[in-house]
Amino acid sequence: MTIPLLTAPPGSAPVLRAVDLTRSYGKGQARFDALKGVTLDVRRGESLAIVGRSGSGKSTLMHLLALLDRPDAGRIEVDGGDVSRAAAREINTLRNQRFGFVFQQFFLTAGQTVLENVSLPLMIAGVPPRERKRRALATLDLLGLADKAGNKATDLSGGQKQRVVIARALVNEPDVIFADEPTGNLDTVTGHQVEDILFGLQRDRGITLVVVTHDEELAERCDRRITIADGLLVGRADAAPSVVTDGADR
Amino acid sequence: MRTTDIVRSATRNAFRSKLRTTLTVLSLFVGAFTLTLTTALGAGVSDYVTKQVSSLSTGDVLLVSPAASTDTTEGPNEYDPNGRQQSSQANPLGAGTLLNDDDLAAIAAIDGVDRVDPIRQVSVDWIAAPGSDDPAKFELSVNPTSSIGRSDLAAGEQLDQQADEAQLILPEDYLDALGFASADEAIGQSVELGYTAADRTEQVAEATIVGVARASLLASGAGANQQLTAEIADAQAVPGQPDAYAIAVAYLTGSGADGAVTDADVTVVKAGLADADLAGQTVEDQLGVIQTVINGIIGVLTAFSIVALVAASFGIVNTLLMSVQERTREIGLMKAMGMSNGRVFGLFSLEAVVIGFLGAGLGALAAIGLGSAISSVAAAGPLADLPGLTLLLFDPVSVAVVILVIMLVAFLSGVLPARRAARQDPIESLRYE
Numbered sequence: 001m002t003i004p005l006l007t008a009p010p011g012s013a014p015v016l017r018a019v020d021l022t023r024s025y026g027k028g029q030a031r032f033d034a035l036k037g038v039t040l041d042v043r044r045g046e047s048l049a050i051v052g053r054s055g056s057g058k059s060t061l062m063h064l065l066a067l068l069d070r071p072d073a074g075r076i077e078v079d080g081g082d083v084s085r086a087a088a089r090e091i092n093t094l095r096n097q098r099f100g101f102v103f104q105q106f107f108l109t110a111g112q113t114v115l116e117n118v119s120l121p122l123m124i125a126g127v128p129p130r131e132r133k134r135r136a137l138a139t140l141d142l143l144g145l146a147d148k149a150g151n152k153a154t155d156l157s158g159g160q161k162q163r164v165v166i167a168r169a170l171v172n173e174p175d176v177i178f179a180d181e182p183t184g185n186l187d188t189v190t191g192h193q194v195e196d197i198l199f200g201l202q203r204d205r206g207i208t209l210v211v212v213t214h215d216e217e218l219a220e221r222c223d224r225r226i227t228i229a230d231g232l233l234v235g236r237a238d239a240a241p242s243v244v245t246d247g248a249d250r
Numbered sequence: 251m252r253t254t255d256i257v258r259s260a261t262r263n264a265f266r267s268k269l270r271t272t273l274t275v276l277s278l279f280v281g282a283f284t285l286t287l288t289t290a291l292g293a294g295v296s297d298y299v300t301k302q303v304s305s306l307s308t309g310d311v312l313l314v315s316p317a318a319s320t321d322t323t324e325g326p327n328e329y330d331p332n333g334r335q336q337s338s339q340a341n342p343l344g345a346g347t348l349l350n351d352d353d354l355a356a357i358a359a360i361d362g363v364d365r366v367d368p369i370r371q372v373s374v375d376w377i378a379a380p381g382s383d384d385p386a387k388f389e390l391s392v393n394p395t396s397s398i399g400r401s402d403l404a405a406g407e408q409l410d411q412q413a414d415e416a417q418l419i420l421p422e423d424y425l426d427a428l429g430f431a432s433a434d435e436a437i438g439q440s441v442e443l444g445y446t447a448a449d450r451t452e453q454v455a456e457a458t459i460v461g462v463a464r465a466s467l468l469a470s471g472a473g474a475n476q477q478l479t480a481e482i483a484d485a486q487a488v489p490g491q492p493d494a495y496a497i498a499v500a501y502l503t504g505s506g507a508d509g510a511v512t513d514a515d516v517t518v519v520k521a522g523l524a525d526a527d528l529a530g531q532t533v534e535d536q537l538g539v540i541q542t543v544i545n546g547i548i549g550v551l552t553a554f555s556i557v558a559l560v561a562a563s564f565g566i567v568n569t570l571l572m573s574v575q576e577r578t579r580e581i582g583l584m585k586a587m588g589m590s591n592g593r594v595f596g597l598f599s600l601e602a603v604v605i606g607f608l609g610a611g612l613g614a615l616a617a618i619g620l621g622s623a624i625s626s627v628a629a630a631g632p633l634a635d636l637p638g639l640t641l642l643l644f645d646p647v648s649v650a651v652v653i654l655v656i657m658l659v660a661f662l663s664g665v666l667p668a669r670r671a672a673r674q675d676p677i678e679s680l681r682y683e
């Protein structure tokens with residue numbers, strides 16, 4: 001089976017499609033159904049907010065969409081191709097080449113420089129050192145951090161760290177950036193700056209954004225939002241706050 | 251991920267926790283150090299023994315002595331007037347019992363024995379260069395076993411046991427004392443040997459120097475051929491007492507090509523000797539005893555170093571498990587970013603190999619440094635009398651093998667932690683706390 005994983009997107013197919021995803025944790029008595037059948041399209045170039053109460057299954061859904069995890073049932077399509085039976089190697093390559101990740105925590109490697117942290121996806125991809133450095137510096141420059149390239153990652157402020165994380169997510173020129181609570185531990189002002197950067201990338205580069213958030217304001221800035229409650233998709237809405245259909249729990 | 255990047259990252263990671271890595275490296279260091287030294291000791295000693303055997307042994311002689319007593323009857327043995335005599339002085343070569351003329355006849359009668367020469371212990375009081383009336387005299391000991399084999403010659407030839415003239419092989423360190431400018435100059439010169447006869451009179455024997463010998467493990471003292479020993483021994487024999495010898499040398503006839511003595515010949519004659527209540531040993535057998543003792547010591551040391559290595563390998567497992575534990579997030583992140591399980595495994599097992607290489611390399615270097623120092627000090631001091639003996643012989647191949655073996659041990663110790671890292675679930679690793 002060949003999957004058009006790394007090829008150009010065929011016009012209309014959504015970049016990601018989830019069909020009837022279920023995922024449960026634990027066994028027997030302790031079994032917990034975190035997702036109970038979620039169907040969802042992520043359109044190319046859009047920004048999608050996944051909202052919902054804590055424990056509702058947002059992160060679980062995002063991990064499945066990002067191919068970090070495999071569903072118990074249902075399937076994920078990338079550019080219209082089913083990846084449920086793809087080899088681990090193909091999925092690794094797909095994540096490496098086409099996805100970027102921003103997590104709630106920075107996960108920067110202490111003891112390494114900002115430049116080395118940003119280069120990590122390129123190193124995994126096997127890009128030669130010189131090329132790696134050039135691209136990482138260009139990305140840092142884009143985020144206004146070129147002068148920090150040689151600093152230890154731990155020596156930066158929170159907002160700077162999150163920008164480094166975004167640079168790392170961006171350095172491999174991904175199609176989709178997954179962000180789980182990207183502003184979760186930033187103050188409001190810095191949080192806004194990070195949001196501006198993310199939406200700027202979406203607008204200018206056509207990068208698809210999938211954002212898991214509790215932050216109402218951030219969700220409002222997205223093109224679309226979906227609401228998850230108890231493992232089920234309970235609401236879809238476009239950006240205008242007036243037409244948002246809140247989830248049952250909100 | 252490129253292989254060079256993996257190697258570089260693994261090396262950097264190994265140094266991330268310096269103290270921990272240093273301690274682990276140190277435990278490997280101990281193992282590598284001892285292992286390198288013991289291998290070198292083994293190589294040095296067996297190299298020397300092999301050289302000695304090949305240079306000294308004629309290969310066609312057996313040293314014959316009475317078999318160790320196998321008498322199992324209780325109580326004192328009954329006296330047999332025709333039996334063997336007991337030695338009155340300790341003899342390092344033979345048992346307390348001495349050979350008599352009957353034994354010599356029995357040896358000569360064994361199939362495969364060409365001739366038999368008894369070794370007669372003679373004592374020489376002094377040696378002097380002839381010429382002046384009152385020459386300087388020096389003490390000299392005659393090596394009773396000089397007829398067993400060859401000497402390690404600096405000049406000249408081996409003794410001719412069947413020659414009519416009295417021949418002597420002079421130890422190298424007598425050259426200066428006797429006024430010879432070089433070893434070559436001494437060859438063919440005659441010297442005087444003073445000894446005390448059985449009747450307590452001072453006698454002088456003349457001998458020709460046929461060779462100049464380096465000192466060796468086997469032969470210390472001068473070598474004398476049968477003619478010379480017979481002359482002195484006859485004069486020193488107590489009149490009326492039957493002849494008795496600590497040991498005899500049986501010369502074998504070879505059945506191999508060009509009359510070479512084969513192992514089979516030796517075995518046959520040994521069996522014949524055993525039937526006659528005698529024991530025969532080749533020069534190799536005698537050296538074998540030394541080698542067995544040394545091999546035993548080396549074995550014990552090797553066992554120690556292996557224990558050290560086993561302990562060190564647990565250290566590696568522990569270090570890497572901690573490393574994996576600490577870097578859970580980093581591993582999760584790398585895997586989320588598409589690093590394959592195989593590469594993660596490679597990264598951690600290589601870290602173990604780097605630690606192994608460091609410990610082994612440093613240990614081997616230290617062993618070579620210290621060992622060479624010890625070797626040269628020993629060669630100048632206690633082992634000065636054994637030229638040709640390099641106590642510790644560092645063979646590049648065996649040092650490389652030691653390093654590789656330790657790196658392999660390190661790799662194997664890294665397998666468990668590296669597998670744990672490779673199997674980590676990225677989501678679990680990245681779970682927010």
Ligand SMILES: Nc1ncnc2c1ncn2[C@@H]1O[C@H](COP(=O)(O)OP(=O)(O)OP(=O)(O)O)[C@@H](O)[C@H]1O
Pocket residue numbers: 025026032033034052053054055056057058059060061
């Ligand atoms: N590995 C796991 N084992 C057992 N239960 C799990 C596991 N991972 C998640 N869960 C459960 O699944 C449910 C959904 O978890 P998920 O992390 O998707 O929630 P979330 O919507 O992201 O919450 P939050 O907003 O707090 O991050 C939760 O009830 C959680 O306890």
Ligand SMILES: [Mg+2]
Pocket residue numbers: 058059060180
């Ligand atoms: Mg979550």
